[in-house]
Amino acid sequence: MTNALDAPDPHNAGISETRAERESYLRAGHTLRSWLLTTDHKRIAILYLISVTLFFFIGGAAAALIRADLVTPGGDLLTNEGYNRAFTIHGVIMVWFFLIPSIPTTFGNFLLPLMIGARDVAFPRLNLLSWYIFVIGGLITVYALIAGGVDTGWTFYTPLSSFFANGHVVLVAVAVFIAGFSSILTGLNFIVTVHKLRAPGMTWRHLPLFVWSHYATSLILVLATPVLAITLALIAAERLFGLGIFDPALGGDPLLFQHLFWFYSHPAVYIMVLPAMGVVSELVAASARKPVFGYAFVAGSSIAIAIIGFLVWGHHMFVAGQSMYASTVFSFLSLVVAVPSAIKVYNWTATLHKGRIALDPPFFFAASFIGLFVIGGLTGLALAMLAIDVHVHDTYFVVAHFHYIMVGGTVSAYFGALHYWWPKMIGRKYPLVWGRLSAAAIFFGFNLTFFPQFILGYLGMPRRYHVYDPPFQVLHVLSSAGASILAVAYLMPAFYLFYSLRYGDPAGRNPWGVTGLEWTVPSPPPKHNFMETPIVTELPYDYHVEREGEQ
Amino acid sequence: MTQGLLTWATEASEHASQVDLLLTGFSLLVFVLSAPVFVLMALFAIKYRRGKPADRTHPVNRNIWMEISWSIVPFLFIVGVFVWATVLYADLYRPPPDALEISVVAKQWMWKFEHPGGQREIDELHVPANEPVKLTMASQDVIHSLFIPALRLKQDVVPGRYTKMWFTANRPGTYHLACAEFCGTNHSLMGGRFVVLTRADYTRWLEQSDVDGSLADQGAVLFRSHGCSGCHGSSSTVHAPPLEGLYGSPVPLDDGRMVIADEGYIRDSILLPQQDIAAGYPHDMPTFRNVLDEGEVLKLVAYIKSLRKPRVLP
Numbered sequence A: 001m002t003n004a005l006d007a008p009d010p011h012n013a014g015i016s017e018t019r020a021e022r023e024s025y026l027r028a029g030h031t032l033r034s035w036l037l038t039t040d041h042k043r044i045a046i047l048y049l050i051s052v053t054l055f056f057f058i059g060g061a062a063a064a065l066i067r068a069d070l071v072t073p074g075g076d077l078l079t080n081e082g083y084n085r086a087f088t089i090h091g092v093i094m095v096w097f098f099l100i101p102s103i104p105t106t107f108g109n110f111l112l113p114l115m116i117g118a119r120d121v122a123f124p125r126l127n128l129l130s131w132y133i134f135v136i137g138g139l140i141t142v143y144a145l146i147a148g149g150v151d152t153g154w155t156f157y158t159p160l161s162s163f164f165a166n167g168h169v170v171l172v173a174v175a176v177f178i179a180g181f182s183s184i185l186t187g188l189n190f191i192v193t194v195h196k197l198r199a200p201g202m203t204w205r206h207l208p209l210f211v212w213s214h215y216a217t218s219l220i221l222v223l224a225t226p227v228l229a230i231t232l233a234l235i236a237a238e239r240l241f242g243l244g245i246f247d248p249a250l251g252g253d254p255l256l257f258q259h260l261f262w263f264y265s266h267p268a269v270y271i272m273v274l275p276a277m278g279v280v281s282e283l284v285a286a287s288a289r290k291p292v293f294g295y296a297f298v299a300g301s302s303i304a305i306a307i308i309g310f311l312v313w314g315h316h317m318f319v320a321g322q323s324m325y326a327s328t329v330f331s332f333l334s335l336v337v338a339v340p341s342a343i344k345v346y347n348w349t350a351t352l353h354k355g356r357i358a359l360d361p362p363f364f365f366a367a368s369f370i371g372l373f374v375i376g377g378l379t380g381l382a383l384a385m386l387a388i389d390v391h392v393h394d395t396y397f398v399v400a401h402f403h404y405i406m407v408g409g410t411v412s413a414y415f416g417a418l419h420y421w422w423p424k425m426i427g428r429k430y431p432l433v434w435g436r437l438s439a440a441a442i443f444f445g446f447n448l449t450f451f452p453q454f455i456l457g458y459l460g461m462p463r464r465y466h467v468y469d470p471p472f473q474v475l476h477v478l479s480s481a482g483a484s485i486l487a488v489a490y491l492m493p494a495f496y497l498f499y500s501l502r503y504g505d506p507a508g509r510n511p512w513g514v515t516g517l518e519w520t521v522p523s524p525p526p527k528h529n530f531m532e533t534p535i536v537t538e539l540p541y542d543y544h545v546e547r548e549g550e551q
Numbered sequence B: 001m002t003q004g005l006l007t008w009a010t011e012a013s014e015h016a017s018q019v020d021l022l023l024t025g026f027s028l029l030v031f032v033l034s035a036p037v038f039v040l041m042a043l044f045a046i047k048y049r050r051g052k053p054a055d056r057t058h059p060v061n062r063n064i065w066m067e068i069s070w071s072i073v074p075f076l077f078i079v080g081v082f083v084w085a086t087v088l089y090a091d092l093y094r095p096p097p098d099a100l101e102i103s104v105v106a107k108q109w110m111w112k113f114e115h116p117g118g119q120r121e122i123d124e125l126h127v128p129a130n131e132p133v134k135l136t137m138a139s140q141d142v143i144h145s146l147f148i149p150a151l152r153l154k155q156d157v158v159p160g161r162y163t164k165m166w167f168t169a170n171r172p173g174t175y176h177l178a179c180a181e182f183c184g185t186n187h188s189l190m191g192g193r194f195v196v197l198t199r200a201d202y203t204r205w206l207e208q209s210d211v212d213g214s215l216a217d218q219g220a221v222l223f224r225s226h227g228c229s230g231c232h233g234s235s236s237t238v239h240a241p242p243l244e245g246l247y248g249s250p251v252p253l254d255d256g257r258m259v260i261a262d263e264g265y266i267r268d269s270i271l272l273p274q275q276d277i278a279a280g281y282p283h284d285m286p287t288f289r290n291v292l293d294e295g296e297v298l299k300l301v302a303y304i305k306s307l308r309k310p311r312v313l314p
């Protein structure tokens, strides 16, 4: 395959001369081979879109099983073992095969080069390789699931995972280990792309906030994922060769595992939410037709989150037997990490002030994100308060907290991004009414599902319980009812987006009438993005703002 | 049913009431901090929606101080609550010395409690009201977590070490106890009852339970049957440290460190004797790791704790 993309410096590789090069990326080859061997970041983004959406539905099916089982207090639908396997596979798939890759690998891949005026990412072939690695990891997980599953929880706590659990622990650890390399390569690719391939005039001050947040995310991906890989390798070593690392019976230390695991997994929660914040910054500015209020603060806060996020892992171990002083420090740092998040929220709200707000689907999804993220973040603060955490740790309160952020927040942003950039990706518009409707349905279903869980948790219902005390049933039934609505709401976009694929009106370059380099190219963009390398002179979100004294 | 939920919500200790108060205070604060976001977002969406005429002129200069105060002021309030929460938490690390000591062994999927007099119970814990109680907890297999919602307390029980929890329950009644850390197949069945009795009822309950002698007495039996006394007894010829008065006193180790002999130290001396060697003694203590289970070790610990200092006569 000879490909202009492999030229040493993609964005300077000359003007697209031929008609073939001007053609939309979707039309550049129709064979399966042309998709599976593509190095075009936009096509890879579509490959990822299809695969992570698939994983979202597999993880969702497991969630449906869990919620169905919890409708009654006894263990009627699943066996104890079966229930444990269901929530483990739900967690593993949702965290590593949906939430972590979701926004970066789809929208990040598609948009990063477009937003900075490049023809592709820095290493297009590596980009394709990441997708293959991801798919291999995913297939192994699915195989492990079919072969009987695992019952350790997505957290793999030792010594349960290393000696007592009898599922396919090693297989799933290997799968996650492999998928981790895909994360690392994507992160690396993005970092180099942002450093090296910005168009002339695209200084750091000119980067859209989406790019800033992906840059921060990539730093975490590259720095944290190796720790996860090592941890999983150590579990496998202990399980297979009886090496005493985490098991006290062999002279190991079980808390060491928790330290290593959360040293990765707390930053990982920011891998899941930072890209979503980037999306929301774009959506808010575009909806309000206003520059994002406090651009420098919003951009800087992404980097601050990436750094401070590495220093708070101990807040998952307040009752694990960690020293009181360690707990106090981790508690305090957890409050500090909330500050940059709070800055973002206040600045988004301020952006809306005196804007020209289009009440379209992107706005509704962005508003959902903000509302649910605020609730998730503030309950996170409650969890960081030591005396409160002692009570609610490992209860449904924690479950509600992280679902508010990861599902309420990140998944809303994912759908928001889909509704905002869909016309760009596909070149056609979808019916906006339906978009508004599904945003509303998702918001309502989500709150009905997860709000009752805060109450359950505070009352003392532990998480990962298959059988529970009958008085809790009302709250569980509410939650399961909400989950049914949520399931329908998540499926709705599939219909009208597919419909638009064929019957939607052509979108044109800039259907929303917004700023940003991605909107200056045709929809869908041509294979090499830009006919000519753009020269950037305007700041991002360069909308007109009326100043006092102006006429 | 609401009745059922109430037994979960009851505050059975002063600490529990404090935690609830803390949560209420925190919720109010959080409400005040976040309400503007919700209200303003809705308000702006209506007032400044596209196509609607409205005054959209901005002041010429942005107020940087306003931006900074948005972050600083809420943060200071939160730090206030942090101090409150940390003070409450620090209490949990300071059990009063006169607390009633109950030992706990967790294993897949049951809780075993043993009172100082040797009364044993499974999946149920009876304690007297208005007296401090201290639990010393060990796990036989994986990590468990003892969770008593009515006390707003939980503590992981980690294999390979002792963890502790203490409380003073103040409201007689029957509450729940549960395992909060996922521990395998029957995790959700690993629960039971937490019963707070008045002192008189507790004494009666103790008397009614079968006993094979107090915990320390049972430990003394083990101490002889496993040959500890052969080395540690006063008449022994082996050069092994005397255990009288060991508990709570500083022990110099042969690598120069000094440790306080608490329950965890005594446990490790029995199960992992090579880890900390008392200074001036040979490395002769055999390990009992594959011989004794955590329950037996707890008894030995109780026995060793009961060995007071040999009286020094004037």
Ligand code: HEM
Residues within 6 Å of the ligand: A155, A269, A270, A272, A273, A315, A316, A334, A335, A337, A338, A341, A376, A377, A378, A379, A380, A381, A383, A384, A385, A389, A392, A393, A394, A398, A401, A402, A405, A406
């Ligand atoms: C705003 C700052 C945040 C703070 C202060 C915070 C605080 C906490 C604390 C203290 C816990 C431990 C609770 C416990 O297990 O007892 C926790 C759990 C968790 N948080 Fe957050 N959090 C924050 C943001 C986030 C974000 C952004 C995400 C995800 C995108 C997230 C996801 C999670 C997850 C997944 C868990 C539970 C993990 C598990 O045990 O399975 N949190 N959070």
Ligand SMILES: [Cu+2]
Residues within 6 Å of the ligand: A265, A266, A269, A312, A313, A315, A316
């Ligand atoms: Cu965390």
Ligand SMILES: [Cu+2]
Residues within 6 Å of the ligand: B144, B145, B179, B180, B181, B182, B183, B184, B187, B188, B190
């Ligand atoms: Cu358990």
